[in-house]
Amino acid sequence: MTNVIGQPLPRIDGRAKVTGGARYAADFNQKGQAYAVIVSATAGLGRITEIGADAVSGMPGVIAVISHLNAPRLAYGEHKGVIDPATGERLHVLQDDQVRFWGQPVAIVVADTLDHAERAAAALKVAYAAERPVVDPTGLLASAVIPETMRRGGDAARGDADAALESAEVKVDESYDIARENHNPMEPHATIAVWDGDRLTLWSKSQFVINEQAEIAAIFGLPVENVQVICPFVGGAFGTSLRTWPHVTLAAIAAREVGRPVKLVLTRKQMFYITGHRPRTLQRIALGAAKDGKLKSLIHEGVGETSRYEEFIEALTSVSGFLYSCPDVRTRYRLVKLDTGTPTYMRGPGEASGVFALECAMDELSYKLGLDPIELRRLNEPEIDEAAGKPFSSRSLMTCYDAGAERFGWSKRDPKPRSMRDGRLLIGMGVASASYPAFHAPSSALARLLPDGTAEIEVAASDMGPGTYTSMTQVAAETLGLPIESVRFSLGRSDFPPAPSHGGSWTMASVGSAIRAACIAAQEEAAKRAIADQRSPVFGASIDGVMWEEGRLRRRGDTASGQAYGDIAASAGGPIEANASASRDPDIASRYSMHAFGAVFAEVAVDPDVGTIRVRRALGTYGAGRIVNPRLAASQCTGGMVGGIGMALMERTVLDQRDGRPVNAHMADYLVPVNLDIADIQAHFVDEVDPHVNALGVKGLGEIALVGMAPAIANAVFHATGIRVRTLPIRIEDMIA
Template sequence: MSQPQAAVGAPVPRVDARLKVTGRTKYAGDNNPDGVVHAVIVDSHVGRGRITGIDARPAEAQTGVVKVISHLNAPKLPPREGTLPPGKPLRPFQDDRVQFFGQPVAVVVATTLEVAQHAASLVKVSYDVQPPSTDISAANPADNPETYARGDADTALETADVKLDLAYRMARNHHNPMELASPVAHWEGDKLTLWEKTQWVGGTVATMASEFGMPPGRIRVISPAVGGGFGSGGRTHVHTSIAALAAREVKRPVKLVLTRRQMYFGVGSRPAYEYALRLGSDRRGRLTASTHDVRAETSRYETHSEAVLEPGRMLYSTPNVRQVYRHVPLDVNSPWFMRGPGYSSGTYCVETAMDELAHKLGVDPIELRLRNEPADDESTRLPFSTRRLRECYREGAREFGWHRRNPKPRSTRDGDWLIGMGMAAGVYDTARSAAQASVRLDADGTALVQSATTDMGPGTATSMTQVAADALGLSMRQVTFRLGDSLMPTAPGHHGSRTMASVRSAVQDGCDKLRKQAITLAVKDEESPLYGVDPTEVVVRGGRLYVKDQPTRGETYQLLLARNDRTHLEALGSYAGAPESERFAFHAYAATFAEVAVDARLGLVRVRRMVGVYDAARIINPRLADSQAIGAMTGGIGQALLEHTVTDHRDGRIVNANLADYLVPTHADMPDMKAIYIEGEDLEADPIGVKGLGEVVIVGVAPAIVNAVFNATGRRIRELPITPEALL
């Protein structure tokens, strides 16, 4: 018998909302173990070269300085293998090489933060400087491109009725979460405890074990709250290794907080891209061929790749496709996955090209997309588990008022403002990974659920509490969900929109097992009102077990456990993750609609309103979902109009490594925004029917804005972000 659903699907507030708004949530840097000292990184002021000398004497002479560590006195670490991304990861102070501007070259440990900061400014580093290569347009790609092909795209393009030959550029973007990276490392003998800002406690354990050549069982990572991540906490960066190394060297707990400036060099970024795209179609707009030639920046020491080509393979029916992905090694910090990684960048190019094709053919942009809807995933030859993109278009067009759009560019004005509407589709992979969750029901009728997952903002603790409450037949007040500790049952990384499908499936499994334990105990207990009842006929609600057709026949968990002298019941839930061989293609989908106003004289762009419609299958909490969607639309405004890294190619310095010069959207930039979710579930994807929401909500936002700018101005801008000077 399925359980009554009281919490799942309801827009309940976050269980930790009061803690967060009152400042009582404890983040990594808020931990202060006894004897803690402070570490400040000294970073390189050259973009490439060798360190020829380090004079730490002025720093070491300062009262309160405990130690200055560099490659001159750091211990040698064991070799590391099997890293991701492939290559040779940056490690703390193992040689004299400088591979990018801002690379850590020393660390100062002192009794106070102020002393450590001052002492770090006194460390003098000399270099044998070599000219860095930081310009993707001027650098040569590596010799091993990634390729994909079906059909004969080049021949089909030659014979196509309609052809487009387009070139796009996308600037590097930075994660910029509110919480700075702030590990606190504490050794007790040969055991390491690490309070860390991470999206994957298990991944940090594995990295530290590999870094220091020690068993994972001697490492504990604690991260119950993450103050934003956008992907930056998805890997363990070198500053965490530095904190742990320093703590081991000085034999005291060490806290290391990166500055905002250091975040631009230290936690990765969405890579810059150059994307050449050619489309061919017949006169009705049915795609016949496409070629995609991508140049993507990566570091020289690691090879970072993203699924930037995936949308061009499967979003539309195209019989002939050729794709080439070329890595361009540069003297930069390794890129890392940022919200909607790969898909967001690739969809920008594909969706603006589709808008351009629609305009050239005189076809409505939605109609063009409908004419190219695929019957299955042509890149894998698998049927879609679900694909409700048509419904997304229909609902979005109705809600947004798409019928009022004038297809003629520069035809709608509001005083000095040119008004335009645009739309774009979005897609993201449905990721699922193995997960576990422990469940304990105590004799007082309350439950504790635990899993080593984390929460960087989507409300993991809230949604998991909802699931557990319904599965156990309790109110949410009677359930506590704890997370973010590597001693808890294992969970995958909190990225790639996999947490809901993976961890929630494990929570559901564990709670179902425990509820069935209680029911079995009751129906076998001669003193129970449920004695002899078919277990499948028993449900639980409000902490009370009863026969579904006889609500008065039943008893509470408390009475059942007390009579049987049980202090608690417990179970371990698990989810195996995606099978090795998939039978379906799993994706979440989006359709984003945007209206912009462009100042005809100044070129300023303002987004007036946006509507996002999502096929993400089952929605556990609409309020949390809205938070994700609105946040992603805001991030997409930044991607389209504001965010870009300015690099001085003479030395590799990021010129705008601060929140004054690297512009991100603020409240003043946020328009009226609405999110709509297409009803349905995807039980082929996972036992609970979800597809993940956190990534897909940003995919398609930037091209919707760019397409609206064209409708407003008649100007095709193929470089992100769109700056006012590009429209003048």
């Protein structure tokens, strides 16, 4: 009963999801609701000169046409959630005639049915004084700027990396280009808005319900408590629902203007415009080494794209400072401002892009040195985090390589490029390191012990699919000593105790620790009630003289059966509640560098005649602290690895240089991996005990599995073909010499 953590339990919410019982944002239909459809700008930059609202207002079912000409002036009060860019100001939707990027919302049409709203939106004529936008960063590198939030201490250096590179015996100095990507989760963004006087309820797809609550309250000038956000399930997100995008505001505007509930669901095409993207990045990696393979110099320079109205920054160069031992290191990060929407976090943000460049350069260096790629990494394994000057709280990278190499059969690899074949196909094996920070954010949770012997847990977290309902229930069940079926976990409401965003690979560490703390607090409260109850077998005992064991309270040293939660709650006349918070000890955080690590192996087959590339198998081995549910953890990692296949070989959002229009804003031309693209993918975990990261000893898994996959594939492609490709995605054209 008590050893619940570590068990590969099936998903508690699995049946609801496969039978249609799970309700997503667009499923919360309201009586009398209207439907809103966004009209998106068909100019990439400029000014709106005319909106033909009169011509569509009389169309069947149309209730309202709302644009900057008649939209309410909103407060847009100050609000910067932890997920929002620190510099710049979010898009003020329908507040002026300016067009800042292709696809920007310029109007909304509200009608009695979705069909009527779509027809009217398609008929609405909007004229523009258009200008040519700038959407390609390649010609603007000289004008790249230091992010405002990094102006003091943003660039990092130790030693003299440039001088060390100049004198190095073996060098690699190359550039890498990673395409813009869009998230494309299965569930589109959706919001249903209902006003009751000055109180607003939103059923809205969100990875961060309390941030959405605060953002919408600030936009409309409302007290935070007047906004309620509800989101029990998220059908995939990968970061795109971390921020509160303009469609949420538009749904609320429409509902207020027409005086009835309004439902707004984005089209797949609109999700390429207004809900963020992984920014295109341009990078330079320069490595200098001695002939024995020891690194002497590491230079990592990166440029990312951002919008003109906000500065989006990500951890593009962060891993390079600590992944390997090197005395002379310099990193630099810059932004190019373009006429696009603001990018946002996409699974493995920054780390996935930066590690691609670093790990491809390390692979290239291994060939120049004549060393096995794993041996090169082993030679440069650091004893401490040399960037921070701290010991690692735990670091299992080499253990991951050892275990992964054995499982994958790395020893069977012929190191010579283009030397391995399966019939006419060229076979290649590649490897790469992965790392992601072991983040932790303050979180709260509520535990409630009921008279029927069950427990309820509430927290304003989200679940976009990794199994949060199950893993959190496991934490509560083990802490309370109850069977899984006696614990009910609820999330996804902004009126629950506050929790951090469901992103950044910190949900299990942050929310799980808070749930543990709330359960312990509830036990303490129940013990106090029992000790004060003359009918209790522990009446009159001291708090230190009692103990909980398998869900029962007894005196220490007493072998009697004790008193169960339900009995204590029943005697108390009702539920016993406790609200508790958990955060990382700042003293411990200042003493250790905390990261998860992994080793990723990939095997590809390349058809030399037509250039097609297929990942035949992949294996990732990870050191991520305590694994709460191995089944869910493996599912998380294999999902991340699939995303890495997309990043390496398929995903690329192409913009028309004339107007900034995404020309492949649909699933026919924006390619993602499907079942036929996925062969044998395995995820394994090494035993890792880390007492420093948090009370549960867990590290995040949501993103590290994507981080190393693309470079492992790229390195395997080189081994198969002898062709080194430094751009993503790798295409058939790259394989045809």
